[in-house]
Amino acid sequence: MEFCQMTAHRLGELLRRKEITSKEITRSVFDRIEKVEDRIHSYITLLPDLALKQAAEADARIQKGEAEPLTGIPVAIKDLICTQGIRTTCGSHILDNFVPTYDATVTVRLKKAGAVFVGKTNMDEFAMGSSTENSHFGPTRNPWDLERIPGGSSGGSAAAVAAGECILSLGSDTGGSIRQPAACCGIVGLKPTYGRVSRYGLVAFASSLDQIGPFAKDVEDAALMLNAISGYEPRDSTSVNLPVPDYTKFLINDIRGMVLGVPREAFGEGIDPEVEATVREAIRTLEKLGAKMVDVSLPHSEYAVAVYYIIAPAEASSNLARYDGVKYGFRARGAYDLLEMYKETRSQGFGSEVKRRIMLGTYALSAGYYDAYYRKASQVRTLIGRDFEKAFAQCDALILPTAPTPAFKLGEKVDDPLQMYLSDIYTIPCNLAGLPGLSLPCGFAKSGLPIGLQVLGNHFQEEKILRVADAYERNTDHHLRKPNL
Amino acid sequence: MKISKEEVEHVAVLARLKFSEKEIERFVDQLNNILGYMDQLGKLETSAVEPTFHAVGQKNVFREDAVQPSLDLDLTLSNGPDPDRGFFRVPKIIE
Numbered sequence: 369m370e371f372c373q374m375t376a377h378r379l380g381e382l383l384r385r386k387e388i389t390s391k392e393i394t395r396s397v398f399d400r401i402e403k404v405e406d407r408i409h410s411y412i413t414l415l416p417d418l419a420l421k422q423a424a425e426a427d428a429r430i431q432k433g434e435a436e437p438l439t440g441i442p443v444a445i446k447d448l449i450c451t452q453g454i455r456t457t458c459g460s461h462i463l464d465n466f467v468p469t470y471d472a473t474v475t476v477r478l479k480k481a482g483a484v485f486v487g488k489t490n491m492d493e494f495a496m497g498s499s500t501e502n503s504h505f506g507p508t509r510n511p512w513d514l515e516r517i518p519g520g521s522s523g524g525s526a527a528a529v530a531a532g533e534c535i536l537s538l539g540s541d542t543g544g545s546i547r548q549p550a551a552c553c554g555i556v557g558l559k560p561t562y563g564r565v566s567r568y569g570l571v572a573f574a575s576s577l578d579q580i581g582p583f584a585k586d587v588e589d590a591a592l593m594l595n596a597i598s599g600y601e602p603r604d605s606t607s608v609n610l611p612v613p614d615y616t617k618f619l620i621n622d623i624r625g626m627v628l629g630v631p632r633e634a635f636g637e638g639i640d641p642e643v644e645a646t647v648r649e650a651i652r653t654l655e656k657l658g659a660k661m662v663d664v665s666l667p668h669s670e671y672a673v674a675v676y677y678i679i680a681p682a683e684a685s686s687n688l689a690r691y692d693g694v695k696y697g698f699r700a701r702g703a704y705d706l707l708e709m710y711k712e713t714r715s716q717g718f719g720s721e722v723k724r725r726i727m728l729g730t731y732a733l734s735a736g737y738y739d740a741y742y743r744k745a746s747q748v749r750t751l752i753g754r755d756f757e758k759a760f761a762q763c764d765a766l767i768l769p770t771a772p773t774p775a776f777k778l779g780e781k782v783d784d785p786l787q788m789y790l791s792d793i794y795t796i797p798c799n800l801a802g803l804p805g806l807s808l809p810c811g812f813a814k815s816g817l818p819i820g821l822q823v824l825g826n827h828f829q830e831e832k833i834l835r836v837a838d839a840y841e842r843n844t845d846h847h848l849r850k851p852n853l
Numbered sequence: 854m855k856i857s858k859e860e861v862e863h864v865a866v867l868a869r870l871k872f873s874e875k876e877i878e879r880f881v882d883q884l885n886n887i888l889g890y891m892d893q894l895g896k897l898e899t900s901a902v903e904p905t906f907h908a909v910g911q912k913n914v915f916r917e918d919a920v921q922p923s924l925d926l927d928l929t930l931s932n933g934p935d936p937d938r939g940f941f942r943v944p945k946i947i948e
Contacts, residue, residue: 422904467932469929469932561909562907563911602900605911605914608909653905671894673892674894677887685868689869691936692869694934694943695933695941696932697932697934698934704944704947705944705945706945706946708944709943709944710869711869711870711871714868714870714871715870718870723872724880726870727861727864727865727884728884730864731860731884731888734863745904746905747904747905748894748899749904750903751897751902785883785888786890789887799908802908827909
């Protein structure tokens with residue numbers, strides 16, 4: 369097996385035994401990129417020179433015996449995360465020349481861990497989308513079927529891991545943007561509890577919902593990445609000051625006695641029959657592994673999409689007000705006054721989905737409508753949170769599908785924004801409640817497209833969802849199947 | 854609630870966005886469609902429910918009022934489209 373197809377934990381072992389070098393792993397990844405990137409388009413910016421320099425530094429560190437688990441491992445970073453001195457576009461024309469003057473917290477942590485940066489990955493503009501079709505730089509294609517979407521908004525980060533164009537990657541999740549691409553691309557994707565991983569340096573979309581998280585080839589790798597990026601950040605007032613356990617210690621391959629809740633609303637209208645059948649089969653597997661399955665209800669599930677599509681655009685309209693061409697990014701030339709400059713810059717700089725959400729959000733927050741929309745949605749958000757509290761009183765984790773269908777075709781939903789929004793139906797509730805959630809592959813449709821299983825946990829209980837997912841993974845082999853590129 | 858063309862134009866001004874006639878018309882349709890979907894929230898009784906603004910309930914996170922290093926001035930200015938003598942130059946405001 370080529371190095372680029374191996375896991376971080378396996379490569380780490382070989383590195384520490386000095387059987388291979390980070391330079392060799394990095395070379396393997398860039399060779400792979402040369403072979404497939406033309407077809408997939410996972411990356412906006414590739415960093416071959418930096419990567420080789422970091423690989424050399426990693427090798428020196430490993431020689432001295434100072435390796436950490438991610439030292440020398442090539443990782444890709446979603447282009448929504450600030451990397452000092454390295455172009456960070458957020459998938460948008462308005463920032464296509466933007467070079468941050470500082471590193472995000474997660475970037476600093478990855479540098480300290482000795483990771484090797486492969487590049488910045490493609491994404492839906494400002495994280496708004498479920499297909500990566502809203503990128504100013506063109507779409508990313510699903511490695512399992514190049515005519516299909518890789519999911520979104522972190523499509524590039526997911527496709528890169530699935531295609532062997534990096535070993536691990538970082539994405540962000542506001543309404544499912546890590547979990548849904550993970551399901552579309554047949555890999556593991558995890559969204560931590562709100563506040564577990566700092567948002568300092570993450571370009572803000574919806575500040576009460578955004579979280580950074582890992583994409584990985586298996587659960588153990590996701591746990592390693594989570595270890596590296598989690599923790600308190602004093603510069604982030606939404607960062608929670610709780611100790612970070614070693615998440616790998618909970619991967620004990622034993623879920624006997626754990627109680628797993630299946631929300632009855634999870635198998636409602638609109639779910640693809642193959643997805644339902646595959647997820648139900650996975651539930652049977654979990655039962656065979658000794659978990660007790662219980663039926664639970666999340667009665668306000670049907671309102672989650674409506675709540676999200678008021679709150680997220682409202683917060684986005686505020687967060688994106690800063691893109692005005694004054695201090696950084698694109699500025700429209702030739703405007704006769706300041707107001708005209710703002711309007712031209714923003715209208716030319718933003719894509720249509722971003723403008724649509726800014727309009728929606730501005731409306732929802734405007735005088736006369738704030739109570740009817742934003743406040744109302746925030747109250748229903750409380751009801752959704754209470755549904756989860758009641759459910760977690762009865763179980764350790766919740767099991768449900770990640771997406772209602774496998775990856776759809778490029779262009780299939782671009783003309784119907786509401787249809788696109790409804791594809792987030794299973795992932796949105798957990799962002800509203802701030803809960804941790806992950807997706808891992810649980811099977812394949814007849815077409816060969818991957819299907820994802822979602823595991824949700826209570827606040828700051830990432831160890832429970834990792835434990836369940838890891839046990840399922842060790843007793844199945846879906847995660848070993850690779851796309852035919 | 855139905856949104857009118859005038860309201861869409863007003864929102865565009867608030868959002869500092871400029872649209873063509875056709876785009877405004879398309880927005881009226883799309884926003885009405887989406888807002889129509891949101892109307893279902895009206896079915897829920899929420900008068901006694903506190904809104905959630907923070908997912909994990911943190912409040913009043915403060916730090917000591919002590920001076921910390923700021924961004925480097927030259928570096929920050931150099932990122933701008935038109936830096937000039939320590940400022941970001943922009944077109945003038947004409948009322």
